[in-house]
Amino acid sequence: MLVIALDTSTPAVTAGLVALDEGEPQVLAERVTINPRAHGELLMPQLVDVMGEAGRGFAEVDAIVAGTGPGPFTGLRVGLATAAAxxxxxxxxxxxxxxxxxxxxxxxxxxPLLVATDARRKETYWAVYDGDSRLDGPHVAKPADVPTEGYPVAAGELAEAVGLPAVQPQHPTPAGLVAAAALDADPAPLVPLYLRRPDADEPGKRKSVLTR
Structure with a gap:
């Protein structure tokens, strides 16, 4: 089974091709670029490079896995729109x-494991796990407010910011995306996890410039 894995929920623009048989996911090729402002420019070119390096065509792909966040509004839209298309x-x-x-x-x-990624605004997205089974979250909070008692280590780019020893990875990986996906079930709706409203606000009612 060949699976394309995409994620744009963090500053890492991630694209990979993963072979999944009865064993562990085997990454055939991957591209990861740390650039929080270039998800739209980098994702598809990276995926084309991945397919070329692996020597596979899009017609050979059996499924696509996409990271739904939590993450910034603009970055998530790029990854999910690309995956849907x-x-x-x-x-x-x-x-x-x-x-x-x-x-x-x-x-x-x-x-026990805590995962913490950058939510900007001096905050972190976090969730807690027993191995790879999520127990709570995801949530968004300031690093100092993340409950860490009982969790000896953390993964994600803000692991040290929440006060725990860090383990890899800092960002979602193609192998991790495929391992966490329920590929043997019907896919759930492709819904982004924003956890909060976008920075932009709807404009208010315009003020009149007419004088009386």
Whole structure:
């Protein structure tokens, strides 16, 4: 089974092709670029490079996995819109995956684990796990307000910011995305996890410039 894995929920623009048989996910090729302002420019070119390096065509793909966040409004839209368009073009299912779950799946920790990624505004998205099974979250909070008692390590780019020893990975990986996906079930709706309103506000009522 060949699976395209995409994630744009963090500053990392991630694209990969993963082979999934009876064993662990095998990454055939991947591209990861840290650039929080270039998701739209980088994602598809990276995926084309991935397919070329792996020597596979889009017609050979069996499924697509996309990280749904939590993450910034603009970045998430790029990844999910790309995944939805590819799924329609290739006529394959698109499976959503919480991006924090993908980090937990790739961390390889047996036991308590906290995952923390950058939510901007001096805040973090966080969730807690037993191995790769999510127990609570995702939530958004200031790093100092994240409950860390009982969790010896953390993964994600803000692991140290919440006061815990860090383990890899810092961002979702193609292997982690595929490992966390429920590929043997019908795909759930491709819904982004924003957790809060976008920064932009709707304009208010215009003030009259007429004088009486």
């Amino acid at each position: 590819l799924g329609q073009a290739c006529d394959v299912p698109v499976h959503p995956v919480c991006s924090l779950d993908a980090i937990a799946a790739a961390a390889g920790v047996t036991g």
